[in-house]
Amino acid sequence: MTAVLEIEGLQKSYRSRRRGTRNALDGFDMRVEAGQVHGFLGPNGSGKTTTLRTLLGLIRPDDGRMRLLGHEVPADLSAVAGQVGAIVESPQFFPHFTARETLSLLATAGEVRSTRIDEVLELVGLRDRSRERVKTYSLGMKQRLAVASALLKEPRLLILDEPANGLDPGGIREMRALMRNLSETGTTVLLSSHILAEVQLICDSVTIISLGRRVAFGPVEKVLAAHSAGTVRVRLETVADLPEASEALTRAGFRVTREPDHLLLSGVEEAAMVTRLLAGQGLYVSELVWIDGDLESVFLDLTATAPAPGQSRQVDQSAKPAAVGQRSTGGWGA
Amino acid sequence: MSLYRAELRRLVLRRLTRWATVLGLAVLATVAIGVFLSNQKIDDAARAKAEVAAEEHWQQQVRQTEEFRAECEQAAARGDQSDRFPPDCSQISPPPRDVYSPDQFLSSTFDFRASFGGTLIAVAAILALVGFVVGSSFVGAEWNTGGMMTMLLWRPKRVTVLLTKLAALLTGLLALAVTTTMLWFGSFWLIATTRGTTEGMTAGAWQSFALTGLRGVTLALVAAVLGFGLASLGRHTAMALGGAVGVMVVGQFGLGVLLSLTGAKFVEAWLLPTYVQAWMQKEVVLRDWQTCRVNPFGQCDPETLTLTWQHTSGLLAAGLVLILGGACWAMRRRDIS
Numbered sequence: 289m290t291a292v293l294e295i296e297g298l299q300k301s302y303r304s305r306r307r308g309t310r311n312a313l314d315g316f317d318m319r320v321e322a323g324q325v326h327g328f329l330g331p332n333g334s335g336k337t338t339t340l341r342t343l344l345g346l347i348r349p350d351d352g353r354m355r356l357l358g359h360e361v362p363a364d365l366s367a368v369a370g371q372v373g374a375i376v377e378s379p380q381f382f383p384h385f386t387a388r389e390t391l392s393l394l395a396t397a398g399e400v401r402s403t404r405i406d407e408v409l410e411l412v413g414l415r416d417r418s419r420e421r422v423k424t425y426s427l428g429m430k431q432r433l434a435v436a437s438a439l440l441k442e443p444r445l446l447i448l449d450e451p452a453n454g455l456d457p458g459g460i461r462e463m464r465a466l467m468r469n470l471s472e473t474g475t476t477v478l479l480s481s482h483i484l485a486e487v488q489l490i491c492d493s494v495t496i497i498s499l500g501r502r503v504a505f506g507p508v509e510k511v512l513a514a515h516s517a518g519t520v521r522v523r524l525e526t527v528a529d530l531p532e533a534s535e536a537l538t539r540a541g542f543r544v545t546r547e548p549d550h551l552l553l554s555g556v557e558e559a560a561m562v563t564r565l566l567a568g569q570g571l572y573v574s575e576l577v578w579i580d581g582d583l584e585s586v587f588l589d590l591t592a593t594a595p596a597p598g599q600s601r602q603v604d605q606s607a608k609p610a611a612v613g614q615r616s617t618g619g620w621g622a
Numbered sequence: 623m624s625l626y627r628a629e630l631r632r633l634v635l636r637r638l639t640r641w642a643t644v645l646g647l648a649v650l651a652t653v654a655i656g657v658f659l660s661n662q663k664i665d666d667a668a669r670a671k672a673e674v675a676a677e678e679h680w681q682q683q684v685r686q687t688e689e690f691r692a693e694c695e696q697a698a699a700r701g702d703q704s705d706r707f708p709p710d711c712s713q714i715s716p717p718p719r720d721v722y723s724p725d726q727f728l729s730s731t732f733d734f735r736a737s738f739g740g741t742l743i744a745v746a747a748i749l750a751l752v753g754f755v756v757g758s759s760f761v762g763a764e765w766n767t768g769g770m771m772t773m774l775l776w777r778p779k780r781v782t783v784l785l786t787k788l789a790a791l792l793t794g795l796l797a798l799a800v801t802t803t804m805l806w807f808g809s810f811w812l813i814a815t816t817r818g819t820t821e822g823m824t825a826g827a828w829q830s831f832a833l834t835g836l837r838g839v840t841l842a843l844v845a846a847v848l849g850f851g852l853a854s855l856g857r858h859t860a861m862a863l864g865g866a867v868g869v870m871v872v873g874q875f876g877l878g879v880l881l882s883l884t885g886a887k888f889v890e891a892w893l894l895p896t897y898v899q900a901w902m903q904k905e906v907v908l909r910d911w912q913t914c915r916v917n918p919f920g921q922c923d924p925e926t927l928t929l930t931w932q933h934t935s936g937l938l939a940a941g942l943v944l945i946l947g948g949a950c951w952a953m954r955r956r957d958i959s
Contacts, residue, residue: 345778346771346958365778374775380768384637393635397628398776437772 427454732818746838762859
């Protein structure tokens with residue numbers, strides 16, 4: 289398949305006299321195939337928005353290579369900008385302009401035919417409210433307007449950063465249908481979102497980023513299969529034994545998530561290893577069930593951002609990618 | 623070209639542009655109406671009336687002087703030596719007739735040749751203020767609302783986008799400034815025709831006014847570029863407005879006080895308004911009055927320093943290069959978040 293977006297070894301650091309150097313992107317790789325809906329996932333502060341901004345020429349990278357629709361960027365960004373529609377982070381517009389004026393100004397600047405304005409307004413459901421000032425819009429309506437502005441160019445690649453933010457359930461479903469339709473007509477969609485169930489539902493492939501590096505990528509089913517295998521739910525005879533069991537299993541190298549009445553273990557190859565280990569400690573298993581992973585649990589596991597009882601996780605507390613990452617050794621984002 | 627058209631349309635659609643324009647024009651209209659109402663046409667009847675009034679005032683003054691001298695002589699005869707009268711009553715004499723000129727009793731009248739040049743400074747000041755505020759807001763609000771980022775997603779040429787925006791701003795302001803200045807010329811010609819005089823308007827006088835008007839328009843454009851550049855550097859309208867207030871209040875006022883305390887010569891030469899004045903009036907002559915203090919009994923012949931519009935043009939050019947150049951450099955180099 290043809291790649292429409294390729295990133296290799298992307299690096300971006302922010303230097304501060306007070307806080308030293310922070311690597312926002314630390315050799316990040318990515319590849320998005322044409323015609324797909326590709327999910328781009330990562331915890332807060334992991335580098336998603338930095339990646340998108342760098343790709344779109346808003347941030348200057350320190351190192352790495354990027355290609356959009358076969359063109360090197362940022363050097364050749366002008367050649368492809370007309371084919372890439374994007375919304376990055378929260379939609380922001382002049383509050384005193386109407387939606388129609390906002391789109392009309394963009395259409396004039398981008399030399400887009402004026403009839404396209406009505407088409408995109410219809411598409412995002414703002415047709416009847418298009419002559420109202422943006423300041424009267426709800427967050428969801430502004431989000432729709434942002435999507436409309438990104439669609440104005442009839443893009444070959446659509447980059448959407450949290451497009452469902454502020455949308456009502458009906459809006460989320462419409463957005464899902466819209467992305468599917470666009471994908472079917474050949475538009476590639478790169479979707480950055482925290483609504484993982486949504487991503488699992490509509491994306492063909494995903495890239496997961498943590499601390500500026502890719503920790504997982506590929507078709508959704510393969511990522512799920514590769515990273516959710518070996519997850520078991522363990523119940524003990526008495527709930528009071530859970531802390532002791534958790535410590536013993538962690539010492540043995542399992543990744544343990546404590547729940548109020550059970551433990552979730554990942555990285556388990558054989559169930560017998562668990563029962564044997566716990567029995568050796570005088571802890572007796574009452575239930576041991578293999579569970580199918582979903583994208584959310586895979587994400588939490590890979591990025592180590594699952595909430596732990598009694599602990600407040602800080603923004604930069606994510607998985608160290610070197611331990612689980614799959615760095616490419618050559619080729620575009622491969 | 624399409625980007626330029628879009629930016630020009632955005633400029634016209636903006637509320638601040640409209641309000642600032644309306645407000646600026648309202649202030650200028652108020653000035654023109656005030657001048658119209660406070661001046662009168664001087665005809666022969668008005669001149670004759672003024673002659674009579676001057677004669678009456680002089681006669682009244684003569685009568686009062688005569689009465690006072692009579693009182694003085696009576697007091698001298700009584701041997702009164704109070705301070706109320708001079709020792710020699712013959713010193714009391716009526717004022718000469720020419721002290722009471724009929725001109726003093728004429729209504730104010732608008733002399734186009736003598737007064738119009740001064741009014742052009744008001745136009746330039748208002749246009750410069752409108753230019754600075756609209757210019758800084760035009761780009762500052764874009765940064766503030768994320769509009770600049772959106773535009774760069776469509777046209778990823780940073781400096782081109784910035785300069786196209788500036789070109790649209792200058793086009794709009796030039797149209798406003800030229801129209802306003804021409805209306806100003808027309809209004810005051812009308813005022814002079816109906817409430818004053820247009821005598822003495824030679825080709826040279828017209829040329830001088832035209833050049834002053836041109837310098838006023840240029841000043842407005844420069845102010846717009848400076849506001850635009852400062853707001854772009856700070857990525858916020860407040861950067862330009864705050865910077866302007868800072869320079870004027872702290873820089874200029876503070877510097878003025880400091881230089882006065884240190885007894886520096888030609889303090890005004892360090893203050894920006896002096897250069898604006900020199901720009902509009904072609905030159906400003908500064909005098910160092912401290913030399914008069916050194917010799918209080920002799921004739922005051924202070925040292926002078928002449929600042930011309932050429933000095934100001936150098937200063938404006940340096941400011942433009944520094945601020946607009948800095949804004950372009952920052953636009954090119956800094957990340958956009």
